Amino acid sequence: NTWAGGTGGSDTAGIGGKGGPYRLDTGLAHEIFQLSDEEKKNVSAEVNEAARAMAQEALQKRLEEINMSGEEGEAYMKFQEAVAGQVDQLRVVLESIRTRQTERQWLKLQSQGELDEARLVDGMIGEKLVIFAS
Numbered sequence: 461n462t463w464a465g466g467t468g469g470s471d472t473a474g475i476g477g478k479g480g481p482y483r484l485d486t487g488l489a490h491e492i493f494q495l496s497d498e499e500k501k502n503v504s505a506e507v508n509e510a511a512r513a514m515a516q517e518a519l520q521k522r523l524e525e526i527n528m529s530g531e532e533g534e535a536y537m538k539f540q541e542a543v544a545g546q547v548d549q550l551r552v553v554l555e556s557i558r559t560r561q562t563e564r565q566w567l568k569l570q571s572q573g574e575l576d577e578a579r580l581v582d583g584m585i586g587e588k589l590v591i592f593a594s
Contacts, residue, residue, distance in 0.1 A: 519533070
């Protein structure tokens with residue numbers, strides 16, 4: 461099946477439709493039609509319950525894979541939610557550091573470029589190479 465569950469309808473894992481457990485994108489060049497949020501919410505209680513049961517089953521399977529009990533999983537989620545904001549901030553800081561490291565590599569003692577403020581005194585006493593370039 462090219463679309464692995466269809467391209468629409470209800471209760472499918474395809475690339476459209478409503479009420480399915482997830483969406484798939486095959487990477488092929490095709491037009492995707494999105495349903496409105498109101499239409500997506502308009503699913504039966506049975507579908508919602510089935511999706512909830514599938515999610516719970518997947519969680520239990522994952523907890524078993526990592527040798528964690530349900531109580532430990534709940535405790536982990538509680539702690540994870542408490543520090544989620546700080547973790548996101550740390551990711552931003554680390555990404556900016558990584559970007560800055562690769563963005564510019566300064567070469568000191570150049571005759572063309574930007575003024576090296578750390579060498580202002582040297583420039584005043586006659587040093588000519590007080591410029592750095594990227």
